[in-house]
Amino acid sequence: MRINPRLFFYEAYLSLRRNFVMTLVAIIQVAISLLMIGSVYFLVYDSRQIIRALEREVEINVYLEDSISDELFNKYKNEIELWDEVEKVEYRSKEDAYEYLKGMVSEDVLEIIDPESLPVSFAISLNDPKKVEIVANRFKDGNIFDLAEKEEEGLEDHWKWINDLIYGKTYVRNFFKVTNTISILTLLIILILFISSIVLIYNTIRLSTIARRKEIEVMKLVGASNWYVRWPFIIEGIIQGIIGSLIAIVIIFIINISFFKRMENLFNGFFPLPLNLAITGSNPIQLQVFLALLIIGILVGALGSMIALRKFIEI
Numbered sequence: 001m002r003i004n005p006r007l008f009f010y011e012a013y014l015s016l017r018r019n020f021v022m023t024l025v026a027i028i029q030v031a032i033s034l035l036m037i038g039s040v041y042f043l044v045y046d047s048r049q050i051i052r053a054l055e056r057e058v059e060i061n062v063y064l065e066d067s068i069s070d071e072l073f074n075k076y077k078n079e080i081e082l083w084d085e086v087e088k089v090e091y092r093s094k095e096d097a098y099e100y101l102k103g104m105v106s107e108d109v110l111e112i113i114d115p116e117s118l119p120v121s122f123a124i125s126l127n128d129p130k131k132v133e134i135v136a137n138r139f140k141d142g143n144i145f146d147l148a149e150k151e152e153e154g155l156e157d158h159w160k161w162i163n164d165l166i167y168g169k170t171y172v173r174n175f176f177k178v179t180n181t182i183s184i185l186t187l188l189i190i191l192i193l194f195i196s197s198i199v200l201i202y203n204t205i206r207l208s209t210i211a212r213r214k215e216i217e218v219m220k221l222v223g224a225s226n227w228y229v230r231w232p233f234i235i236e237g238i239i240q241g242i243i244g245s246l247i248a249i250v251i252i253f254i255i256n257i258s259f260f261k262r263m264e265n266l267f268n269g270f271f272p273l274p275l276n277l278a279i280t281g282s283n284p285i286q287l288q289v290f291l292a293l294l295i296i297g298i299l300v301g302a303l304g305s306m307i308a309l310r311k312f313i314e315i
Contacts, residue, residue: 022207025238030244030301031251034293037193038252041289042260044186045278046267051179053271058175060136063119063164079267080124090123097121119163130176136167191314206308216309233305241301245294252293256286 033240080089092100098115139162175230219229256279264280278285 023236024156026237026240026301027244027247029249030241030297031301033193033196034245034297035250035251037190037296038248038289038293039255040186040189040193042252042256042278044190045285046260046264046275047182047186049277049281050267050277051182053275054175055129055179056125058126058167060122060124060126060132060139060165060167061137062122062124062162063166064121065163066119068120077122080122083128083135084119085135086124088125088129090125092121092123094118094120106282132167202304202307230306230309233309234302237301237303237305238298239301241263241297241299242294244301245297249290249293252290253286263280 026189064076076088094115095214097120098113099116101113101118122137126135164307216229261279264275264277267277268275268280276282278289
């Protein structure tokens with residue numbers, strides 16, 4: 001049978017008109033499913049950015065003895081900066097430590113603190129904050145320098161110049177447990193929503209196909225090939241997917257303007273550095289998400305139609 005694309009589109013159009021109620025149900029299902037997926041994705045993306053911002057705040061503070069020599073001080077700094085896990089090593093003088101305390105304690109407490117009594121320190125920021133304990137253990141075990149270098153330069157007792165080491169051991173462990181749990185849960189939520197959307201759309205298209213099984217049987221009896229039967233239904237599913245995804249995109253856009261943007265501005269006010277959030281960040285992902293929703297709507301509509309037709313296409 002000769003393939004005529006215009007005929008396929010015309011048959012799909014007639015089917016959409018004849019089965020208006022089922023078509024409307026399918027479009028609503030697509031719109032609701034993609035609306036949930038899109039909205040949850042924006043929430044998940046922003047949540048992950050906030051978690052990453054909190055992770056970047058994790059650092060190791062190495063407090064040094066005042067009597068440490070400049071030579072050993074520079075060796076500490078140079079050695080630590082070479083570690084693969086380390087992003088930045090910041091030296092904090094006594095004055096820096098006092099300024100830092102100003103934002104942490106009340107004026108009454110500051111009055112009894114002598115800046116000269118505060119220790120100098122290194123503030124170590126990591127490329128991967130989850131490796132904080134690995135780095136911290138090097139200081140605890142005294143394995144900062146290579147053993148051969150220690151013997152050569154007389155640095156066997158270099159660890160004694162470390163006054164204290166603070167990185168919030170219990171806090172860090174609990175924090176990463178929480179962030180890992182949140183990441184797993186959010187991924188599961190997106191996966192469940194995606195699967196449920198496919199199931200809902202499949203069931204809707206399957207009901208439409210069952211209602212039209214006689215039409216399919218007649219087309220097969222007059223010699224229509226399997227793909228000749230499929231194409232009008234696939235086009236119908238794609239049209240439903242496009243309309244449903246466009247509805248979801250418009251609703252999500254309105255929600256973003258009225259809710260998510262305000263929420264992101266509020267979060268940005270809580271952090272000293274700007275967050276790369278979904279809408280207000282330096283690389284907003286709004287357009288990419290909308291394009292992805294449109295593609296998902298098309299694919300789900302087409303695949304749902306093909307799967308629903310499998311039972312009725314073989315006579």
